[in-house]
Amino acid sequence: xxxxxxxxxxxxxxxxxxxxTGIGGSALYRLRHFTGPPGTLSPVEFPREIPFIPRRYFxxxxxxxxxxxxxxxxRQCHQFLVCVRGSCCVSIDDALNKHEIVLERPDLGxxxxxxxxxxxxxxxKDAMLLVLASTHYDPTEYVQSYDEFRSLMQR
Amino acid sequence: xxxxxxxxxxxxxxxxxxxxTGIGGSALYRLRHFTGPPGTLSPVEFPREIPFIPRRYFxxxxxxxxxxxxxxxxRQCHQFLVCVRGSCCVSIDDALNKHEIVLERPDLGxxxxxxxxxxxxxxxKDAMLLVLASTHYDPTEYVQSYDEFRSLMQR
Numbered sequence: 001x002x003x004x005x006x007x008x009x010x011x012x013x014x015x016x017x018x019x020x021t022g023i024g025g026s027a028l029y030r031l032r033h034f035t036g037p038p039g040t041l042s043p044v045e046f047p048r049e050i051p052f053i054p055r056r057y058f059x060x061x062x063x064x065x066x067x068x069x070x071x072x073x074x075r076q077c078h079q080f081l082v083c084v085r086g087s088c089c090v091s092i093d094d095a096l097n098k099h100e101i102v103l104e105r106p107d108l109g110x111x112x113x114x115x116x117x118x119x120x121x122x123x124x125k126d127a128m129l130l131v132l133a134s135t136h137y138d139p140t141e142y143v144q145s146y147d148e149f150r151s152l153m154q155r
Numbered sequence: 156x157x158x159x160x161x162x163x164x165x166x167x168x169x170x171x172x173x174x175x176t177g178i179g180g181s182a183l184y185r186l187r188h189f190t191g192p193p194g195t196l197s198p199v200e201f202p203r204e205i206p207f208i209p210r211r212y213f214x215x216x217x218x219x220x221x222x223x224x225x226x227x228x229x230r231q232c233h234q235f236l237v238c239v240r241g242s243c244c245v246s247i248d249d250a251l252n253k254h255e256i257v258l259e260r261p262d263l264g265x266x267x268x269x270x271x272x273x274x275x276x277x278x279x280k281d282a283m284l285l286v287l288a289s290t291h292y293d294p295t296e297y298v299q300s301y302d303e304f305r306s307l308m309q310r
C-alpha cells in the first residue's frame with residue numbers, strides 16, 4: 001500500500017463541482033477529495049479553482065450557538081469559507097436577494113466575492129470555520145452598515 | 156456587545172511568536188488569536204507572517220492511527236501545517252538532524268521550507284491537518300527517496 005498523499009492510487013476520487021448560488025457571483029464548491037489509504041485528502045488550488053490568491057486565512061471556533069458573526073460586506077476582499085468541523089449557517093445577500101447555506105463538511109466551500117452582505121450563525125458547539133481571504137486585514141475595507149451597503153449596491 | 160469578528164474588542168489577545176526548530180529554516184508558529192465575544196479568531200497573513208503566498212491548500216482527515224503520511228521532501232514547495240482538530244506528530248529532517256513536533260491546537264503551525272524530509276503519523280481518530288502550500292501540485296517536485304534526498308543535501 002502506498003503511503004504517499006499524492007503519489008498514491010486512491011480508492012475513490014470525487015471531482016470538483018461548482019454551483020452558482022445566484023447571489024452576486026458567489027458559488028458553492030464541492031471540492032475534490034481523494035479517499036483511500038491512508039485517509040482522505042481534499043485539495044484546492046488558487047487561482048485556477050478558486051478565483052483569487054489568499055493573503056490571509058483565519059479560523060473561527062468556540063462560537064456560542066446564539067451568536068451571529070459577520071454582518072458586513074467587503075469592498076475588495078474575496079473570501080472562501082469552509083466549515084472544517086461541525087456546522088454553521090451562512091447567509092449571503094446582494095441587496096436584492098438573500099440565500100442561506102449550511103456548511104457542514106470539510107469538502108464543501110463557499111466562494112464569496114466582494115460586495116456581498118454576509119452573516120454566519122447557528123454554529124454547532126464543535127464548529128470551526130476556515131476562511132481564506134484575498135487581502136490582508138484592513139478595517140477600512142469593510143462595509144459595516146447594511147444601509148450603506150444597500151445604497152452602494154443601488155448606484 | 157459587538158458581534159463583528161474584526162471590529163470587536165476582544166477579551167484576550169495572544170500575539171504571534173515564532174520559534175526556530177533548528178531544522179533547515181523550519182519554525183513553529185504560535186499564531187495570533189483573539190478570544191472574546193463571540194468566539195475565538197486565529198488569523199495568519201501571507202507573506203508578512205508566513206514567508207510564502209499559498210497557491211494550494213489541502214485537508215487530510217480520517218487517517219488510520221497506524222498510518223504514516225508524507226515521507227518525502229519538496230524541491231520548491233513551502234508548506235505550513237496546522238492540526239485544526241485532534242492531534243498528529245510531524246517529523247522534520249534536514250539529513251543531519253531530525254526533530255519531532257506534536258501539532259495539537261489550531262493556533263499552532265509548523266512552517267516547512269523546501270528540502271526538508273517530512274513525515275506525519277500518530278494521527279488521533281478525529282485529527283484534521285490543514286496544509287497550505289506555495290505551489291500547485293506537481294509530482295516532479297517531490298523527492299520520494301530518502302537516499303536521493305540525502306545525496307542532494309550533501310552536494
